[in-house]
Amino acid sequence: MKLVTAVVKPFKLDEVKVAVKEVGITGMTVTQARGFGRTGGHIEIYRGKEYEFDFVDKIRIEITCTDELVEEVIDAIVAAARTDTVGDGMAWVSDVEHVVRIRTNERGPDAL
Amino acid sequence: MLEAATNIPYPHWLNPADNTWQLVAATLVGLMSLPGIAVLYGGLVRKKWIVNTMLMTFAGFSLTLVVWMLWGYNMAFGALSHFGATGSFWSGFIGHFQPLSTASSEQGQAVSGANTLIPFHFPTATLAYFQFVFAAITPLLFMGALVGRLKFKAWLLIVPLWITVVYCVNAALLWGGGFFSQKGAVDYSGGYVIHLSAGVAAFVGAWILGPRRWQDRENAFPSNLMMVAVGAGILWLGWNGFNGGDPFYAGADAASAVLNTNVATAAALLTWLFWDMFLSKQKKPTFLGAINGMICGLVAITPSAGWVNGTGALIVGLVASTVVWFAWNFLSKCRPFSKVDDALGVVYTHGFAGLTGGLLVGILADPHMVQYGIKGPNYKGPGNFHVAGWFFGHSFHQLWEQFLAALWIIGFTAAGTAFVFYLVKFLLGGLRESDDVLREGDIAIHEEEAFPEPTFGEPVGSASHTHADNV
Numbered sequence: 001m002k003l004v005t006a007v008v009k010p011f012k013l014d015e016v017k018v019a020v021k022e023v024g025i026t027g028m029t030v031t032q033a034r035g036f037g038r039t040g041g042h043i044e045i046y047r048g049k050e051y052e053f054d055f056v057d058k059i060r061i062e063i064t065c066t067d068e069l070v071e072e073v074i075d076a077i078v079a080a081a082r083t084d085t086v087g088d089g090m091a092w093v094s095d096v097e098h099v100v101r102i103r104t105n106e107r108g109p110d111a112l
Numbered sequence: 113m114l115e116a117a118t119n120i121p122y123p124h125w126l127n128p129a130d131n132t133w134q135l136v137a138a139t140l141v142g143l144m145s146l147p148g149i150a151v152l153y154g155g156l157v158r159k160k161w162i163v164n165t166m167l168m169t170f171a172g173f174s175l176t177l178v179v180w181m182l183w184g185y186n187m188a189f190g191a192l193s194h195f196g197a198t199g200s201f202w203s204g205f206i207g208h209f210q211p212l213s214t215a216s217s218e219q220g221q222a223v224s225g226a227n228t229l230i231p232f233h234f235p236t237a238t239l240a241y242f243q244f245v246f247a248a249i250t251p252l253l254f255m256g257a258l259v260g261r262l263k264f265k266a267w268l269l270i271v272p273l274w275i276t277v278v279y280c281v282n283a284a285l286l287w288g289g290g291f292f293s294q295k296g297a298v299d300y301s302g303g304y305v306i307h308l309s310a311g312v313a314a315f316v317g318a319w320i321l322g323p324r325r326w327q328d329r330e331n332a333f334p335s336n337l338m339m340v341a342v343g344a345g346i347l348w349l350g351w352n353g354f355n356g357g358d359p360f361y362a363g364a365d366a367a368s369a370v371l372n373t374n375v376a377t378a379a380a381l382l383t384w385l386f387w388d389m390f391l392s393k394q395k396k397p398t399f400l401g402a403i404n405g406m407i408c409g410l411v412a413i414t415p416s417a418g419w420v421n422g423t424g425a426l427i428v429g430l431v432a433s434t435v436v437w438f439a440w441n442f443l444s445k446c447r448p449f450s451k452v453d454d455a456l457g458v459v460y461t462h463g464f465a466g467l468t469g470g471l472l473v474g475i476l477a478d479p480h481m482v483q484y485g486i487k488g489p490n491y492k493g494p495g496n497f498h499v500a501g502w503f504f505g506h507s508f509h510q511l512w513e514q515f516l517a518a519l520w521i522i523g524f525t526a527a528g529t530a531f532v533f534y535l536v537k538f539l540l541g542g543l544r545e546s547d548d549v550l551r552e553g554d555i556a557i558h559e560e561e562a563f564p565e566p567t568f569g570e571p572v573g574s575a576s577h578t579h580a581d582n583v
Contacts, residue, residue: 020396044561
């Protein structure tokens with residue numbers, strides 16, 4: 001089993017959600033996040049003084065899935081979240097040792 | 113009363129109580145815009161549009177005041193220009209293009225076609241400021257239809273043009289002694305000139321401007337309901353000045369207007385709540401629904417506040433809230449309403465409510481509600497001024513006059529608004545921000561956002577851990 005974590009532009013969240021659902025994913029976890037990449041931040045001006053906002057608003061998406069599905073999930077995320085401009089974010093995959101569905105106590109891939 | 117005050121340099125025509133009440137009433141109405149509309153609309157738009165909405169409110173208020181001093185007041189309320197025979201339309205639709213800037217024009221006794229029955233007991237500055245706050249709130253109301261895509265520069269041009277082309281003419285016609293007031297149509301304090309006109313301008317303006325982005329319409333959730341409560345509360349109580357100030361005397365009719373305004377508003381709020389609980393799809397009482405009902409009541413009682421009795425006020429609230437509830441829930445799904453993106457629904461809560469209230473004057477006005485004419489040493493007028501609706505006068509005359517004035521307001525405001533919007537569109541090469549800007553909102557347009565949080569911790573460059581101020 002794999003954990004796919006993606007950091008995307010906030011306004012792309014709905015498109016990503018629809019795309020991964022189509023692949024067959026039944027659940028995802030979303031967190032409001034802030035961060036910086038190669039883009040850098042932006043400037044805001046309050047009462048004439050410039051403030052550098054280093055961290056840009058992002059959405060962090062976490063999806064657990066079976067090994068077979070992981071490439072499709074990543075393709076879906078890339079297709080949905082891409083705008084071809086700086087700051088589109090990134091996604092990474094990590095191994096998941098064990099999964100438990102709390103309501104039923106199912107273990108392993110059945111719990112996904 | 114004035115004899116007791118001979119040691120104070122009041123001019124003989126000035127009554128301190130009237131002047132005080134008029135200035136307080138004007139300030140209450142001003143508070144409805146700042147901060148009333150700023151936080152009400154700021155709370156109703158998405159978080160990313162709060163700064164833009166608030167700045168359009170403050171800038172619009174300022175623009176109207178400058179226009180008002182330079183030419184607006186005298187065009188709407190000064191001596192009328194005569195372009196045609198006395199009694200004809202052309203003899204009374206606009207005043208002179210003239211500033212209000214000299215000592216005597218500010219401190220002399222107020223004179224206006226708005227009231228030719230008895231002299232005002234306060235100076236022109238008081239009347240000009242009182243009439244200004246009414247003018248100022250009108251574009252701010254229809255701004256609610258345009259938020260979320262209008263170019264800021266376009267707003268800076270729309271306000272002065274619209275005040276000049278549309279508002280001044282409507283005000284002169286109904287309040288400044290112009291054609292419709294000569295005919296006998298009445299508008300106690302702005303159901304037509306302000307609210308019906310704002311509703312029509314909202315609809316036509318939103319039509320020409322085009323809709324918000326699809327994503328913004330789908331996710332049009334309000335940013336802050338507590339700020340909506342603050343703004344709505346200021347609107348309600350501010351309306352005591354809106355309607356209580358329009359007899360221009362701190363007299364019995366001002367008191368009735370305040371009470372009637374509150375009664376109609378309470379009735380309208382409860383009526384909307386009732387329909388929400390028993391007829392809406394969700395069958396749930398909602399706060400934002402109740403606020404819509406409240407605004408309907410305030411708007412609908414505005415054309416009649418001091419001319420209906422308490423029962424009439426209750427009926428106004430009940431009828432207007434019901435009409436607007438059904439329009440909001442059903443008419444909004446029909447063309448052309450379903451095709452125009454009126455962001456905050458101004459055409460319903462101001463347009464339909466103002467029209468309903470204006471027509472109800474012709475039915476419910478009670479001639480025993482006397483606006484002027486209570487005998488006393490200060491009274492110099494020729495007779496009582498009262499308005500009789502169908503229930504009391506058994507004649508449809510007043511209703512007919514109200515109907516004709518409504519037709520004018522709708523037609524002229526639609527045409528004038530279209531002219532102003534197309535002109536600004538031509539001058540700026542478009543009214544709408546680009547989609548990239550609209551996606552970001554406040555930060556892209558102003559480089560400000562409503563709740564800025566530049567960093568989680570302390571700025572590294574200031575070496576805060578070693579700085580003497582660091583505790």
